[in-house]
Amino acid sequence: MDKLFNPSSIAVVGASAKAGKIGNTIVRTMIDAGFKGEIYPVNLNGGTVCDLQAYKSVSSIEPAPEMAVIVVPAAGVVSCLAEIAECGIKAVVVISAGFKETGHEGWLMEQEIVRIAQEYEISLLGPNSLGFINAGSGLNVSFASNMPPAGNIAFFSQSGALCATVMDWALSSGRGFSKFISLGNKSVLDEAAVLEYLGSDPDTRVILGYIENVESGRRFMEQARKVAMKKPIIMLKSGITPAGARAASAHTGAVSGSDRAYDAAFRQSGVVRGGRLEELFSLAKAFSMQTAPKGSNLAIVTNAGGPGILAADACGESCLRMARLSFDTIGELQRILPGYASLYNPVDILRDADAERYGIVSSLVVNDPMVHAVLIVISPAGCLDPAETARAVVKAVSEAGKPVFCCLMGRGGTAEARSVLVNAGIPVYDFPKPAVRAMESLHRYSLWKSGSVRVCEEPERDIESAAEVISKAVRTGHSEIVEFQARELLKAYGLSTPESGLARCGDDAVAIASEIGYPVVLKIASPDIPHKSDVAGVVVNLNTPDEIRKAFWDITARAQRLMPDAYIAGCLVQQMAPFDSREVVISFKRDEQFGPLVMFGLGGVYVDILKDVSFRLAPLTREDASAMIREIKSYMLLKGVRGGSPVNFDAIIDVLLKISSLAMDFPDVCEAEFNPVLVCRDSALVADIRITVRMGGYPEYKVESV
Structure with a gap:
């Protein structure tokens, strides 16, 4: 190339x-x-x-x-x-x-x-x-007449118009670029190939990208992960709605794919995702000019209370924390600032602050050992000279070795000040929130790099037994493998299930319940009824033989009436979950670009109504599985609240790793759902399972290395 x-x-x-x-x-x-x-x-x-x-x-x-x-x-x-x-x-x-x-x-x-x-x-x-531009060597192979200044940012895009837009931003902001590359239809060179080239390009420090789709998801992730270890990649993905996906197809013939899969792919590959075009520019400034903070503690210096509060709010919405200044710093601030100034974070140095006060306070705060990053907010004030203040700030923070961002509120009369700050490597923002968001992205990227070694465990499993279950379903013409058929598959992967048995009649159900112990659950057993709720096919908390016989008759008769063509094998009799159990849902669905997308969430309304779920692409590492559990908003319900006991998190992680392994072992399994998985202090029991298999022949399966 x-x-x-x-x-x-x-x-x-x-x-x-x-x-x-x-x-x-x-x-x-x-x-x-x-x-x-x-x-x-x-x-x-x-x-x-x-x-x-x-x-x-x-x-x-x-x-x-x-x-x-x-x-x-x-x-x-x-x-x-x-x-x-x-x-x-x-x-x-x-x-x-x-x-x-x-x-x-x-x-x-x-x-x-x-x-x-x-x-x-x-x-x-x-x-x-549109072609490409190599600004460093003065090569413009495009029909864009303007040439951006040489710099350390590379940009590639499926859209030529986006290249022109970003170029216009570069020219208006004075930002330097190393390469502009318009991918077009990506018939041969795609985003993965360009990432590989830019990852080794000595002129490029930060890589920006706009994509509408990815041709080879796995190859993209592999290449992005390698490059992100060396330099940051910031991506904007369009086509995230049905309307946008249709527009992308008309634009470059792209098939957009699941946005959740892209989000997981970016997260697992270390790619920083920009939500909007303006955010792409905002993040580009930060990553091309500053290094990541060594911790999450942010300090704010401001000459106005309102902007300081807005900055603190933005910090509270991020993974950053408001730094607690040391006693020595607070003592010095108390000595030099007026008595009615705010000495704590945010440090409000008041509306009458001049350039000298800004310089002294900035130096104190940035050198505080409790502070990892600083945001300096400068609001318009009658006695304040923005350019002089900018020079004072630059001098104060120049040797601190910590990331410093500046928010210059207002555009009037700030051009020189902005130039002073940018030339000194300090990113300048119009408002506090984009500045804090950029700092947060730097910090998250740093955390990813420090923990990015991926070790995918291969759990013990019996591939031959699992393959026989799937093969049998395919041979009998069933694309859906439901619970009573899939128990051997769960056993092959070492997954625990509630004690259960298949009953052909009411007396069988009573006998099985006597062995299991009351109370029990009855579930319709039919390969033609994958969704038991369609026929009200589950009855819980059965405590007597009479209740079991009645429930068996009601379930099977109702199923036969509502779905007369369905084969009814009987009912599955299953032990009730421990009293302190919570229901979670663990599933995967195969994405066209990236492969198996694993989902985790609490069962019931948390998944169905609140959509409180997390996603990762298989194969999962133990760290991926743990992060999925912690990500959901209802995580604290699993930890135990108001006297509730915490669940066995290692057991949930084990189920996540095994469904990930199932997805990688059998490419013809399109999707699988364990719903519910009953988790308590001691265990995680897969209480119900549904698997969808791609029809068209049974392949010779083999274990693929992950």
Whole structure:
């Protein structure tokens, strides 16, 4: 890919002598940007383009250029690429649009492009790409006329318009960029390939990205994790709603996928996710200018109470904590500040504060050993000179070795102050909340890096026995494996279940209940009824033989009446859960891009109504499973409140790891749900299970290394 982004010579196929044509603009921008290599315009009519000799074919250029740009109409791209490939050129940018984003015919042409690129080992960017810019070397291979200043931020995007937007922001804010890369349709080079290149790019410190979909989820996660260990990746993902997903498909032919899966993929790969475009810019400033704090303690210095409170609120909503200043710092503040100033965090140095007071207080606070990061809020005041104050702050914090952010409230008369702060490496924000959010993201990224070694445990299990359960269901034509069929599968994975037995009649149920011990639960047993609630197929707390016989008759008769075509095997008789049990739901569903997405949540209304759930992509580590449990809002109910006993968290983690292993062991299992899992102080019992299998043949399963 180095030949793509750092070529010594470039052919522009489809170059035009007519100003305003894309083929003319591409050549002109390269010349204007100061590209020091050779530029070869290619036009069937020859002549000159932008005062350069035009060649009638790529093959007539000797020696062959290192890179080619294609700007001909879509119908001519395949033949152009074939000629380029024969010339031995290994790097190509296809600007032309009209491929898979337009429908089936375009898709077929794009597949031919992919075939040629793979056969000749060509690094191909596009099609439907804006091109790219390498600001450090003065190379602009795009039809964007403006060149951003050189810097340490790289940006790649599926949208060319987003590249132009970010470039405009760079120009207006003075932020420097190393690379701008428009991925287009990602037919050959996708986000994973670009991440790999930028991860080793010495000019890039921070990577920004906009994506509408990911072509290979697992490859993306693997590459992102490697790169995020070296430098931060900040991503904006669109298409998170049905309307957005449809728009993404029309834009680049992208299939968007589950947003929950993307969220889990980013989290597990160390990717920082920006919620909105403005947040992408906000985070870019922070990560490109500051290092992560060594802890979570934030101190706020302000000359106005209101903005200080807003900053404290933002801190309270984050994972950061308001720092408690040391006694020595408070004593010094008491000595130098007026008696009615607030000496505690936030430190309010009052409206009459001048640059000198800002400098002295900032120095005291940033050097406090209890403080890990500082936010300095400067509000407009009649006697305050913003530029002078900025210089005082820079001098005060320059040698502290801690991240310092500044919030300059108001735009009027602050241009010089902003320049002073930015030139000193201090990010500047208009309001407190984005500044605190950026600090929090720095801190979270630092925590991820410090604990990012992933060790996926392989629990003991009997693969052959589990495969036989699934095979039997497939052979008998059932895509759903329900509880009474799946008990052997649970046993194969060493999962505990309530003591139970299958009863064919009421007397069988009474006999089984006598062995288990009262009270018991009766559940309909039918491979054709995966959702027992559809037929009111569960009766709990049965204490006598008469109650059991009546319940058996009621359940089976009702099921037969409501679903006359269903095969009724009888009822499952199951022991009641321990009195202090809580219900949780553990499941997975296979995502198209990323594979098995594991879910955890409390049962009942917590999942169904409140949607209080957490997600991770399999395979899970023990740390992943533990984090999933702690993430839900109802976590404290599991810890025990108002005299309630805590549940066995290790037992829940064990179930999560085993359902993750099941998902990885059997690719033809589309989804599985353990609902409920009854957890108490001593154990976690899988009380009900439903598995969906992809039909179409039973594969020879084998254990895959995780």
